[in-house]
Amino acid sequence: MQLQVPAPPNIIQGAYGLAGIVVAALVIVKLSKRPNLDAIPTVGCSTWLGSWWAGIKYFSNGAEVLREGYERHKGTPFKVAELYRWTVIASGSQFVEDLRKASDDELSFAEAANENLKMEYTLGHDVHHNPYHVAIIRLQLTRNIGVLCPDMKDETVVAFEEILDLRGNEWKSVPALQAVQKVLCRTSNRIFVGLPLCRNSDWVDLTVNFTLDVVKGAVMIGLFPNAMAPLVARFMTNIPASARRGMKHLGPIIEERRKHLEEYGKDWADKPNDFLSWLMDDPHGSQTSVQDLTMRILTLNFAAIHCLTQALYTLAANPQYMQSLREEVESVVETHGWSKGALVKMRKIDSFLKESQRMEGVGVVGITRKVMKDFTFSDGTVLPKGTIVTIASEATHLDNEVYENADIFNPLRFANMRDEDGEGTKHSFASTTPEYLLFGHGRQACPGRFFAANELKSMLAWVVLSYDVKLEDGATRPPSLYIGSAIAAHPTAKVMFRKRVH
Numbered sequence: 193m194q195l196q197v198p199a200p201p202n203i204i205q206g207a208y209g210l211a212g213i214v215v216a217a218l219v220i221v222k223l224s225k226r227p228n229l230d231a232i233p234t235v236g237c238s239t240w241l242g243s244w245w246a247g248i249k250y251f252s253n254g255a256e257v258l259r260e261g262y263e264r265h266k267g268t269p270f271k272v273a274e275l276y277r278w279t280v281i282a283s284g285s286q287f288v289e290d291l292r293k294a295s296d297d298e299l300s301f302a303e304a305a306n307e308n309l310k311m312e313y314t315l316g317h318d319v320h321h322n323p324y325h326v327a328i329i330r331l332q333l334t335r336n337i338g339v340l341c342p343d344m345k346d347e348t349v350v351a352f353e354e355i356l357d358l359r360g361n362e363w364k365s366v367p368a369l370q371a372v373q374k375v376l377c378r379t380s381n382r383i384f385v386g387l388p389l390c391r392n393s394d395w396v397d398l399t400v401n402f403t404l405d406v407v408k409g410a411v412m413i414g415l416f417p418n419a420m421a422p423l424v425a426r427f428m429t430n431i432p433a434s435a436r437r438g439m440k441h442l443g444p445i446i447e448e449r450r451k452h453l454e455e456y457g458k459d460w461a462d463k464p465n466d467f468l469s470w471l472m473d474d475p476h477g478s479q480t481s482v483q484d485l486t487m488r489i490l491t492l493n494f495a496a497i498h499c500l501t502q503a504l505y506t507l508a509a510n511p512q513y514m515q516s517l518r519e520e521v522e523s524v525v526e527t528h529g530w531s532k533g534a535l536v537k538m539r540k541i542d543s544f545l546k547e548s549q550r551m552e553g554v555g556v557v558g559i560t561r562k563v564m565k566d567f568t569f570s571d572g573t574v575l576p577k578g579t580i581v582t583i584a585s586e587a588t589h590l591d592n593e594v595y596e597n598a599d600i601f602n603p604l605r606f607a608n609m610r611d612e613d614g615e616g617t618k619h620s621f622a623s624t625t626p627e628y629l630l631f632g633h634g635r636q637a638c639p640g641r642f643f644a645a646n647e648l649k650s651m652l653a654w655v656v657l658s659y660d661v662k663l664e665d666g667a668t669r670p671p672s673l674y675i676g677s678a679i680a681a682h683p684t685a686k687v688m689f690r691k692r693v694h
């Protein structure tokens with residue numbers, strides 16, 4: 193048996209004191225490196241120490257700070273303090289256009305993502321510096337949506353059946369976010385890595401939690417000076433363990449596919465048509481390690497989960513919308529089957545998702561960029577090199593001058609806009625405009641949005657066709673969680689499901 197010898201109190205106090213001095217020194221070093229933005233108005237406190245307090249306020253509810261800034265400075269850029277830096281917030285189509293037109297040498301998406309998510313250390317050096325998977329998302333994934341539509345639907349059907357596990361016609365109360373996370377992960381991974389891995393419970397658990405691993409890891413790494421980032425990433429985050437867990441699943445599959453490639457060439461019989469195959473067919477992917485391929489597949493699992501949960505909460509709180517959605521799905525499926533073409537025709541489903549994300553999207557800001565060399569907005573505002581700049585997307589989405597009765601959920605808002613405009617897809621879910629920024633806007637808008645929109649539409653259509661949903665008695669629509677600039681669907685709220693009765 194080992195004896196526990198308590199440390200003397202003065203040693204403990206000394207250790208706390210030293211830790212306090214180290215943290216204070218790190219904060220001072222980080223704060224003193226911030227670019228000079230004195231000319232840009234501030235929301236919150238702008239004194240040196242006050243801005244640190246304002247940063248804590250932003251971290252606990254960035255939406256509130258941004259709404260205040262948007263009201264006071266609409267049409268001109270303002271700045272807010274985050275924990276270790278200032279962020280410049282702009283809004284309105286003129287500034288969105290300025291960001292859209294800027295070249296990567298002026299404003300960089302990748303460097304902003306690296307600063308926010310510490311990509312080099314969380315997702316890995318190669319994923320950050322050689323993102324060839326983005327071109328595969330843009331081309332192969334998007335082109336294959338039609339071919340893969342039946343697989344997506346098949347996985348959604350089986351996953352909902354297994355995860356909801358409904359008996360007879362009884363109502364069952366289900367934690368919505370957890371259920372949706374699993375169904376969505378299985379559906380996405382059916383396309384990313386195929387059967388049977390997409391149904392493996394450890395893989396599903398890993399991919400569901402990977403987003404959180406990365407976000408928590410990035411926060412931890414951000415607390416230390418850059419020079420310590422590799423060590424912090426390796427020893428103080430969950431990411432290496434997640435990567436090993438991912439490789440344990442994917443390693444044997446990759447090895448087997450490599451053998452087939454060597455033996456039969458690129459087009460062997462029964463070759464899976466999934467993202468892993470497209471990665472391995474790519475000249476970069478064929479040379480690379482199991483670890484690199486694993487990190488890229490895990491990276492794909494990074495979005496979309498909260499979107500469907502938000503739509504489900506709204507539907508459960510407003511069962512009156514169900515009938516017209518059902519009628520649309522039934523009539524479209526009767527004529528077109530369950531296909532990509534059918535999903536295109538489901539305008540009400542499309543509009544419902546888009547409106548739900550207009551009101552409660554994935555973040556309060558969008559189009560975040562890092563200034564790579566001093567940049568001048570078209571109104572003359574200068575952003576020094578190193579500044580992080582972004583657009584107040586939530587405030588734009590909720591502005592009455594942009595959307596009529598912006599604070600009211602109107603499930604047919606975008607379907608009606610499409611009818612009025614006669615412009616086909618301009619107001620469809622996957623389209624972006626300077627006023628609709630869920631997926632960003634312009635050259636670097638989310639490359640996975642066509643896949644995501646089809647997947648989410650297919651899943652929502654299946655829910656309305658197959659289940660009755662409502663909230664528990666007396667419950668109101670579960671409110672979202674606002675953390676920093678992120679919006680998350682309520683994590684524990686329940687939705688009641690039963691097999692469709694009428």
Ligand code: HEM
Nearest residue numbers: 492495496499559560630631632633636637638639640644
């Ligand atoms: C509803 C779900 C999704 C939302 C709301 C979303 C949103 C976004 C946004 C806002 C951006 C940044 C755009 C910019 O700043 O200009 C982005 C980038 C990106 N998204 Fe998505 N996304 C979703 C689904 C997906 C899916 C399913 C994939 C992969 C299959 C994906 C892959 C990516 C990638 C790789 C980038 C970075 C692009 C680049 O490096 O240029 N996204 N997404």
